Amino acid sequence: MARKAAPESHHLRPLRADDAAAVLRVFETSPGMDRQGEVRDLEAASAYVNLLxxxxxxxxxxxxxDDDALIGLVAIDVDExxxxxxxxxxxxxxxxxxxxxxRAVATIADWALSEDGLDLDRLDLxxxxGDRHAGNVARAAGFLQEGTLRERLLAPDGGREDVLIYGRLADDPLPIVARLVMRPA
Known part of the structure; x- marks a missing residue:
């Protein structure tokens, strides 16, 4: 008899005010979070969650x-x-x-570009x-690289860093990646 696959334990849910402590924990313990904002205390984490x-x-x-605790985040800044x-x-x-x-970025992009979601025509990322992992995420989620913003950001060493820009349109082919379940609030 074939063994049944275990149910997916990871999912997406709307960000909540009580996620602030988990956001702070990630900012304190994960390298590279300085580009995501300045979150150094619970008050700043609460402001970050409120903004998003x-x-x-x-x-x-x-x-x-599976415990419903935040381990990561995907956000969309909408230009209606x-x-x-x-x-x-x-x-x-x-x-x-x-x-x-x-998987999370692909799921949210699908939703944002659908009539049942935000019904947007385009998403940028x-x-x-130098962050090849971020490029892998973008491509796996169906985004196509469109260009380079030369020397866009100030690097930690005082130099300048290029930024790659990707786009995904509502009528682009769907990426071949498993999606996460989106749970309501």
Whole structure:
């Protein structure tokens, strides 16, 4: 008799005010989070969560495990007048490298570009050129690289870093990656 696959324990859910402590923990324990904002205490973490769940222009989704605790995040900054949005994401250190981020970004992008979601026409995603993992996430989630913003960001060493920009359109082919379940609030 064939063994039944275990049910998926990771899922997406809307960001909540009580996620602030988990956000702070990720910022304190995961390298590379300085590009995601300045979160150094619980007050700043609460402000960060409030910003990403503050209404129609900001949509934040927690990547959560079976205990429903936030381990990562995908957010969309919506530009309603242009029917577009910018995707940002991050994953806490212990859960990096497991394919959850690409699955989460693909799921949220599908939703944002669908009539049942935000009904956007376009999504943008940017990352520092030297971060090959971020490029892997973007491509796996169906984004196509469109260009380079030369010397866009100031690097930690005082130099400049290029940023790669990707786009995904509502009528682009769907990526071949497993999706996560989206749970309501």
């Amino acid at each position: 769940s503050s209404g129609p222009e900001h949509r934040g989704w927690a990547i959560a495990g 007048s242009n029917r577009s949005g910018a995707v940002t994401y991050w994953m806490g250190e212990p859960d990096r490298g497991r394919g959850l981020t690409r 940017e990352h520092v050129a």
